[in-house]
Amino acid sequence: MLAGSLVEQYGTCGKTGCRCARGQKHGPLYYLYWKEEGRSRSRYIPREQVSAVRRHIRNYHQFQIALSAVLRRQHRPVPRSPKERSR
Numbered sequence: 001m002l003a004g005s006l007v008e009q010y011g012t013c014g015k016t017g018c019r020c021a022r023g024q025k026h027g028p029l030y031y032l033y034w035k036e037e038g039r040s041r042s043r044y045i046p047r048e049q050v051s052a053v054r055r056h057i058r059n060y061h062q063f064q065i066a067l068s069a070v071l072r073r074q075h076r077p078v079p080r081s082p083k084e085r086s087r
């Protein structure tokens with residue numbers, strides 16, 4: 001699971017005469033952005049790992065949806081189980 005978002009970026013390499021200097025920027029380069037202890041962090045993702053990262057992010061979103069469903073249920077009174085009552 002990965003908590004964050006995948007961002008596509010285009011950039012220049014700085015070499016004179018390169019196509020990027022004429023406006024055809026290199027890319028896309030992929031970066032994963034996430035929040036850690038309130039700070040924004042990012043990490044370069046090699047192109048061959050992009051599909052795996054996308055999958056992990058999707059898993060995280062599905063986990064969050066499941067978690068919010070659990071949290072919603074918590075607002076309701078919890079029925080005591082028979083085991084607890086006999087104590």
Ligand SMILES: [Zn+2]
Pocket residue numbers: 012013014015018019020021026
């Ligand atoms: Zn270039």
